[in-house]
Amino acid sequence: MQSARGVSDVGERSLSALHRSSRAEVPNARFEQEFFGELRTLFGAEAVAVWFCPGNETLYLRHQQNLPTEELQRSPEEWQRHGRLLKQVVEVGKPRFVPPEWSADDAGNPTSLEILIAPAAVVGTQQVLLEVFRPRGRRNPAIDGPAELELLARAAEFAADRTRMGQLAGAARERLQLKSRDSFAQRIHSTLDPRKVAYIAANEGRDALGCDRVSVALGRGRSVRLAAVSGQPKPDRRANQVRLLESLVREVVAAGEPVVYGPGTRQAPDRAAHWLTAYLTDAKPATLFVIPMRGESGKRGIGALIVEQFDNQLTPEALVDGVNQTAAHTSLALQNALAHDRVFLGSIRRRIGTFFAETIRLRTLITLALLAAIVTAMIIVPWPLRMEGRGTLRADLRRGVFAPESGVVREVLVRHGDRVHAGQILARIENPELVLKLQEAREQLVSTSESLKLKQVQLSDRNLSPQKAIEVDGEIAQLNERRLNLNLQVSLLEQRIEPLTVRAPMNGVVATWQPERQLLNRPVNAGNLLLQIIEPEGAWTMELNVPESAAGYVLEAWRTRPEGSRLRVDYILATDPERRYRGWLSEISPRTEIQGDKHAVLMNVVPDPDDPPPLRDGAEVRGRILCGERPMGYIALREIIEFGHSRILFLF
Incomplete structure (x- = not known):
């Protein structure tokens, strides 16, 4: 009677709060905070863990808070004893109280804390285990021992309901992903370009798997490089995460064994353990797969498929089938693409064959003539060279x-x-x-x-x-x-x-x-x-920040201008972009300033008194400084020409 009264008076409010916080629509972070917090308050616990048993000998740690890993993993034997204890509870199917440092039949509690464990069925043979750790002798005075286990069993049922609802939602997602995977399988085999295969595998593979990020690495031996990352036009090879991931992939490809990491799961070849730890510390994925891909002979590595999830919504067991299918399709497509790409002078011969296979007709000659005329015009026809800068309109007299x-x-x-x-x-x-x-x-x-x-x-x-x-x-x-x-x-x-x-x-x-x-x-x-005090009746000046790469043309035009003349500046205001105003360059700063992450030269522009703009202190201005004339082609290809001079010709 006392137990029933304890549950009704004390536990019902907690059970109601536990039920609200364990609903399927509650995010994992909020679930762990509210559900575990209520359990710790109700049982006086220091740590809480939720384990998932899919019906075999394997247990997966789904959620945990303050789990005493130091005591549980003091040695492999103690970790195994704790695992056998959990499996015994699964087999018996009843909640259980385990005193500190208890052991029997190779199962036990290696910690100095009391453990309360309750199982709950999910679907079929699948079960959820709710495990609570608390100091020795700590009790809720309003709840006796049997009532505690009853409350824990009901809380475990809430966790099982959440898992069941999550699986149903996952099944719906999987149906959508099956369609995406069919589309992925068609697209991945539609090209014989290895780079395009990698790009399709990364971007459409992410949609097919429903994960956060998919990457593809190509190469063999120590030359394995990241070729594509989902959502990025090109991997940033200088990024620390990219370097760490490439180092990890090299070891995985060399070992020929996959990496599988997730909650309660860590599988990796020994030679890759160091780089796996370094990458996990930097990138912090919740789930990670690195699947090596082999060539036609099955001996030579050709790259790897990397799948990442940054929250606990998708576990390794939920992703493993899709990852293996995606890796198989990607590996086969890469084998075909690499075999086709290895044909001697294959790409050049294909282009030449395509060119001569088409009949040269009149429109082709007209097109060539137009191209020649355009090229000639770009070399001969002069065009105004204007350098752009951005800045503000400000009153000169200000304090x-x-x-x-x-x-x-x-x-x-x-x-x-x-x-x-x-x-x-x-x-x-x-x-x-x-x-x-x-x-x-x-x-x-x-x-x-x-x-x-x-x-x-x-x-x-x-x-x-x-x-x-x-x-x-x-x-x-x-x-x-x-x-x-x-x-x-x-x-x-x-x-x-x-x-x-x-x-x-x-x-x-x-x-x-x-x-x-x-x-x-x-x-x-x-x-x-x-x-700020300004005198709006006085003179006004525009302060333009001209990028350092463009400032050289302005400085050259400034030095070579005829005596007494000025450089014209056309500008617009952000408040009225349709109206163009005229001004004159009056002063150039003798030094380069750092504006954000770029270098710029400050230049002052005086508005033309015959074409005054609306005077608004601090108004954003976009100006273009006239720096003489250059051939039209030079102006159109200026940035490419500058890149060639600074990055290529400078090296010789």
């Missing part, structure tokens, strides 16, 4: 208003767009620490002055002994010196407090947007920018 001291802005007396005059109060900053120091200094000054007066009166006493007069005279000297120091301290504090009443440094307009909202009652540090 920033900075916080003189740390404090809290208590008053903001201006708004955006207000016209102010030099010396006008803009804001007031409060620094209680300075005010307190000033008050203390003034009080000490008054006290010192009073003490000085008393000592002076005492010194004027004719009955004062010579010895005492000397002492009093010395005290007066000390008090005078202290009074001077306090006067200086008061003066310095007053000088620091006075600028807390922030004043305008010049006549102009407040350019800061909603200053009261940004500053009022907010702490500031000395030197923080509070407001």
Whole structure:
């Protein structure tokens, strides 16, 4: 009776919370946080684990929180004893309490914690095991022993329901994936180009498997390289993850044995163990397959298929069949492509054969004539060379208003767009620490002055002994010196407090947007920018950041321009991209600046007074500087020509 009452009064609320957190639509991260958290509270547990038994001798760790792996894996024998304990619970089919460090019949609890285990059926012979670890003797006083096991068994049923629903959803996904795999099988064998085969295997293989990422490596021996990564046009060979993955793949291809990694699963050849650990530490996949692919003879490696999942939604057992099928199709397609590609001068002969197989007709001659005319025009016809830069439109006359001291802005007396005059109060900053120091200094000054007066009166006493007069005279000297120091301290504090009443440094307009909202009652540090004051009636300048690769053409045109002339700049504003304005280059910075991750040269452009833009401080500008004329072909292929000079010809 007590047990039933304990379950109804204490456990029902927890069971309700466990049921809500174990529903199939709850993400794994939230499931582990809420479901395990409720179990730990209910049973006073330190660790919780969920195991899945697919109906054979293998157990998979699906979820865990604070699992005492150090005690469980202290030695292979202890890990095996714990596994046999779990299998015994599966065979018996009833929940079980296991005391700390208990063992019998090669099964046992190698930890110093009590273990409660409850099984629950999923489908057929599949079962879920819910395992709870707690310190010796810790109990929930409202629940007795049998009630604990009953509650744990019901919680295990919730976990089994979640697994069952996940399998049903997985079956639906698998039906969709079967269609994707059929399409994948057709596409993978539609080309004899090894690179295209790798690209199709990576991108369409990911869709067919429903995983997060698929990669394909090609080559043999130490020359295995990553050829394609799903979702990327080209692998970044300089990336640390790519280098680690290539090192792992080389060892797997050389060993000829696959890598299978996932929750509770780690299978890898010994020679690849180091690189597997390094890659797992860097990339952190939840599930990883590296399947080596062999040539026609079955002896020579031609590459590998890499499949990754970064969450626990797809386990190795859920992916293994699809991965093996995908690897088989990819391996066969690569064998055919490589065999076709190894034909001597095969690619050149195919192109020549295709060219001569087509009849040269009139339209072909016309096309060739047009191409010749285009090439001639690109060599002969001049075209304006314009270098592009981006920047902002700014008023030349501008001043920033900075916080003189740390404090809290208590008053903001201006708004955006207000016209102010030099010396006008803009804001007031409060620094209680300075005010307190000033008050203390003034009080000490008054006290010192009073003490000085008393000592002076005492010194004027004719009955004062010579010895005492000397002492009093010395005290007066000390008090005078202290009074001077306090006067200086008061003066310095007053000088620091006075600028807390922030004043305008010049006549102009407040350019800061909603200053009261940004500053009022907010702490500031000395030197923080509070407001921007600009004079919109004065001159305006555009500051363009021209990439360093384009700045050379501008500098050359600037140096060779006729005396007294300027370089024309056509620009548009981001607020009105359809309207083009004209300006003139006025100044070029003598140094290169770093803008983000690129180098750029700062150039000032003055708007043409006959073609003024709408004046808006900080407006984004895109300008093109006219740098003379060049052949049309040079302008069209400028970046390719520069690449050839800097990356190819420079090496010779």
